[in-house]
Amino acid sequence: AQSVTQLDSQVPVFEEAPVELRCNYSSSVSVYLFWYVQYPNQGLQLLLKYLSGSTLVKGINGFEAEFNKSQTSFHLRKPSVHISDTAEYFCAVSERQGAQKLVFGQGTRLTINP
């Protein structure tokens, strides 16, 4: 079984400042890793994913994440945030085989202040 821990439930940041949203996972098998964004009353949109290869993954809207196998982490970063980045962010893992069900972290509420 897999589990995901997002270490911060809320992260307030000033506009144009850098941000890092932390994610750690636990799994006995190899996994795929994902970051999703959710705007109010909407579904989830994929920001980026790690499948294999380079541990630094670039996604949409200027976000990137780095897979660290030894620390079982997949932290999300953006060098300069905008007001429009205010949303809920979810880290998720799935097994590489079988149904590939997504297991989500608790979510991090990113609030951008002007």
Next chain:
Amino acid sequence: GAVVSQHPSRVICKSGTSVKIECRSLDFQATTMFWYRQFPKQSLMLMATSNEGSKATYEQGVEKDKFLINHASLTLSTLTVTSAHPEDSSFYICSARHSQNTEAFFGQGTRLTVV
């Protein structure tokens, strides 16, 4: 990216009635669909996984007789909340994936309010 359409986006129903939520993959064949439930300010909890033409696999603690899932075609899955009660009020989200794709695409979600 691929598009998953979920309908309705909001529904209010009376206690004791049943509500059906549809999830459609518009431009790809969804061999697997997932149904999630999300409580306010919480994460998504997987309710069930369905493969086209097969019975859904429910997660532990999810009542299969209350949450009926049908995945009769490669583009449509439905979730029916039977005999709804106020505690069933929640945000329900579906996602769909093709067997050859590692990414699941999400619907817009359905806000169910049972009064």
